[in-house]
Amino acid sequence: xxxxxxxxxxxxxxxxxxxxxxxxxxxxxxxxxxxxxxxxxxxxxxxxxxxxxxxxxxxxxxxxxxxxxxxxxxxxxxxxxxxxxxxxxxxxxxxxxxxxxxxxxxxxxxxxxxxxxxxxxxxxxxxxxxxxxxxxxxxxxxxxxxxxxxxxxxxxxxxxxxxxxxxxxxxxxxxxxxxxxxxxxxxxxxxxxxxxxxxxxxxxxxxxxxxxxxxxxxxxxxxxxxxxxxxxxxxxxxxxxxxxxxxxxxxxxxxxxxxxxxxxxxxxxxxxxxxxxxxxxxxxxxxxxxxxxxxxxxxxxxxxxxxxxxxxxxxxxxxxxxxxxxxxxxxxxxxxxxxxxxxxxxxxxxxxxxxxxxxxxxxxxxxxxxxxxxxxxxxxxxxxxxxxxxxxxxxxxxxxxxxxxxxxxxxxxxxxxxxxxxxxxxxxxxxxxxxxxxxxxxxxxxxxxxxxxxxxxxxx
Ligand code: UD1
Ligand code: CA
Numbered sequence: 001x002x003x004x005x006x007x008x009x010x011x012x013x014x015x016x017x018x019x020x021x022x023x024x025x026x027x028x029x030x031x032x033x034x035x036x037x038x039x040x041x042x043x044x045x046x047x048x049x050x051x052x053x054x055x056x057x058x059x060x061x062x063x064x065x066x067x068x069x070x071x072x073x074x075x076x077x078x079x080x081x082x083x084x085x086x087x088x089x090x091x092x093x094x095x096x097x098x099x100x101x102x103x104x105x106x107x108x109x110x111x112x113x114x115x116x117x118x119x120x121x122x123x124x125x126x127x128x129x130x131x132x133x134x135x136x137x138x139x140x141x142x143x144x145x146x147x148x149x150x151x152x153x154x155x156x157x158x159x160x161x162x163x164x165x166x167x168x169x170x171x172x173x174x175x176x177x178x179x180x181x182x183x184x185x186x187x188x189x190x191x192x193x194x195x196x197x198x199x200x201x202x203x204x205x206x207x208x209x210x211x212x213x214x215x216x217x218x219x220x221x222x223x224x225x226x227x228x229x230x231x232x233x234x235x236x237x238x239x240x241x242x243x244x245x246x247x248x249x250x251x252x253x254x255x256x257x258x259x260x261x262x263x264x265x266x267x268x269x270x271x272x273x274x275x276x277x278x279x280x281x282x283x284x285x286x287x288x289x290x291x292x293x294x295x296x297x298x299x300x301x302x303x304x305x306x307x308x309x310x311x312x313x314x315x316x317x318x319x320x321x322x323x324x325x326x327x328x329x330x331x332x333x334x335x336x337x338x339x340x341x342x343x344x345x346x347x348x349x350x351x352x353x354x355x356x357x358x359x360x361x362x363x364x365x366x367x368x369x370x371x372x373x374x375x376x377x378x379x380x381x382x383x384x385x386x387x388x389x390x391x392x393x394x395x396x397x398x399x400x401x402x403x404x405x406x407x408x409x410x411x412x413x414x415x416x417x418x419x420x421x422x423x424x425x426x427x428x429x430x431x432x433x434x435x436x437x438x439x440x441x442x443x444x445x446x447x448x449x450x451x452x453x454x455x456x457x458x459x460x
Contacts (some may be wrong), residue, residue, distance in 0.1 A: 001082045002026050003046025003073040004103030008225040014048030016101035017055055018223065020233055021240075022260025022278060023221060026052065027059060028104035033066060035108035035117070036097070040067040042089045043101070044082045046074055058303055078192030079168075080184040087181060090174045095120060095451060097171045098195070103222045105236060106169065110212075110219055117212045123202045125149070126169040127211045136165035137196050141213060146209040150195035153189040164213070166196060167220035185371040252291075266302060279314070289330065298333070301325070301341070312337075317353070340375075354385075355401070369393075370412065374400030379426060382407040401435065 006015025015028035023031075028041070033041045045052045053070050060068045073085045090096055095118060097111060110126070118124035125146065127139050138159050149166045150159050179391060180198040202209050202250040214220070218236070223229050234255075241254035249265045251257050256273040259455035263277045266285035275289055278296035283289070287300050297314035300306065300321040305449060307328035312319050317335035321327060325343045336353030340343065343356045346363035354371040362368060364381035370393050371385050383404050385396040394412035398404065404414050404425030417434035418424060426440040 001044050001079060001098070002052055003049075003076050003082055004102065005047040005076075006102070006224065010230075014052050015223070016052060017048070018229055020223075020229065021236055021237045021258075024055060026056065026101035026103045028101050029101055029106070030056065032106055032108050032111065033097070033099070036111055036334070037095065038066050038097070039091070040069055040089070042071060043241070044071055044073050044086055046072060046082075050318045078186065078190070079195035080181060080193035080197060083177075083195055084181045084184070084193070084432050087178055089209050090120070090178070092175050092178075094174045095176055096174050097173060098169060100168050100203075100222060102224070103220060103223065104170060105232065106219045110214060110216075111171070113171075114169065114171045117210045118173065120173055122208045122210050123176065123199065124171045124210050124212055126167040126220065127164050127213045128167055128215070128217060129163045129213070130165055130217070131163065133160075133163050133165045138162040139164040139166060146199065146211050147203055149199050151188065151190070152198065164211070167214075168222065169220065170195075172198070176202070176205075191250075208376050219363045262379060263294070284323070293328070307331075322358070325423050366397075371396040371398060373398045374389070374402065374418065376400060377402045379404045380406035381410060382446070386411045 002016040004015060008018065009018060017024045020028060028251055030041055040259065043056060056068060069089050071085045071089055073082045089235050095115060097115065099106065100165045114124050114126050123447065130136065135152050136150045138155055139146060139162065140148040140150055140159060148306060151389050152160065180201040183201055184193045184197055186193050199209055215284045221232055223232060230267045237258055238254060240259045241251055244246045244250055244263065244265060245254060247265065248267060252272045256270065258276045261277065261279040261281065264282040265308045266283060268286045269283045271289045272291040274291055275293045275295065280297055281295055284300060284302035286303045289306045292308050293306055293310045295312045298319040298321065301323040302327040303323050304321050304327065310328035312329045312333040315335045319333045319335065320343035321339050322340055325339050327345045330347040331345045332350045334350065334352035337351040338355045340358040342359045344361040344363055345351060347363045349362045350367050352369040354368045354373065356373040357375040359375055360373045360377040362379035366379055366382060367384045369385050370387040372395065377398050377400065383406065386395050386409050395414040396410045397415040399416060400419035401419045403421045405422050405426065407425050408422050410426045411427065411429045414428055415431040417432050417436060419435045420432050421437045422428055423437065423439035426438060428438060428440055432438045
């Protein structure tokens with residue numbers, strides 16, 4: 001169910017597209033469904049339907065085994081009415097698991113247990129006990145047997161005292177669900193078609209209703225406001241941090257850690273405070289990441305050190321950092337930066353779509369774009385590859401053991417031959433021979449005993 005408006009978010013973005021851990025809420029739910037090997041996922045859209053559908057279609061390629069279907073619910077007349085719209089999309093021999101697009105952190109193993117409780121013959125409800133159950137549908141039992149769900153607004157004082165509530169998640173065989181949906185009405189306090197009324201029908205039809213109760217409130221927490229979104233984000237991040245620490249990763253402070261994707265870590269990885277990891281990142285054995293780094297779509301080999309305030313984003317091309325490399329502080333690695341072992345990239349150095357061979361160094365204030373850099377090259381402070389002529393990108397090749405003097409401009413396409421030297425301040429426009437010293441700058445002129453102009457003394 002992803003048709004609701006989410007008024008309290010006060011956002012132009014449909015609620016289910018708000019992001020938790022960098023991923024739209026409803027995408028978390030679909031990811032969980034894919035883990036269940038669901039045959040198909042039917043998304044009921046309404047508010048912002050076109051936007052929600054476009055967003056999910058764009059990311060659907062990531063779980064090709066679960067077919068994605070959309071049905072629209074317009075207007076929104078309640079949860080029962082929402083599921084009625086999906087009836088034509090539900091195979092009669094299927095088991096239907098009903099989830100909410102704004103409840104992102106349900107775990108697949110919880111749903112597997114719920115599916116097992118349904119066993120293809122029963123109506124299984126996911127329930128939880130709350131100290132304050134205000135607002136939720138109450139689980140009404142007769143002895144141990146579940147008899148009904150009564151919505152808060154329809155409940156008597158005695159029923160409101162019940163603390164076991166319906167989470168909003170159920171598993172039910174499609175062949176049972178369909179006729180029950182057809183019998184729903186809206187004769188209740190909210191004038192809505194309540195999905196929860198099917199419990200009464202199950203009881204009347206002699207179908208067993210079972211409750212699978214969990215303790216973990218995060219798994220059923222829904223999001224209605226920016227504050228709830230932020231609170232769930234922190235709770236989720238803390239869990240991710242704890243899981244990594246249980247694997248041996250040493251986080252300086254698990255409360256100041258953010259993972260918005262997948263992070264794989266070797267042994268003895270250390271991560272200082274306020275780092276953000278996005279997309280797919282892998283950190284080899286003994287990698288150390290300093291404070292305040294943002295690292296996305298990148299693989300960092302064993303023993304590399306990422307100093308504070310480094311920004312790495314490989315986007316689609318990726319970034320790779322070799323063994324024992326030293327990066328930062330204040331370095332920027334962009335898509336296609338491929339750094340071999342023991343490369344050094346220092347402060348305010350930007351690298352894009354460039355390969356640096358073993359031991360190459362660019363330590364200060366430099367740009368390397370569309371470059372192929374050989375082993376042991378020393379790329380001087382302030383140097384630039386001028387890779388863009390206004391229309392096309394060109395490559396710069398710097399062969400092994402070259403020294404590029406400070407503040408040089410290499411106008412691509414150009415090749416600096418192996419072992420060559422470029423004098424500081426040169427603008428190199430033509431390729432150079434191996435071993436050559438190339439200097440391309442104004443010649444120094446020195447005039448002896450030069451007197452600067454002098455100010456005249458003031459007269460009154
Ligand atoms: C629902 C349950 C309640 C349960 C609670 C758990 C019903 C009648 N009540 O209440 O027993 O304790 O969830 O959070 O089901 N939606 C649609 N179309 C609609 C109405 C809702 O798609 O016409 C979607 C919402 O966007 C949301 C989900 O269904 O994702 C649940 O709707 P919501 O209004 O939050 O249900 P509650 O009244 O809180
Ligand atoms: Ca709700």
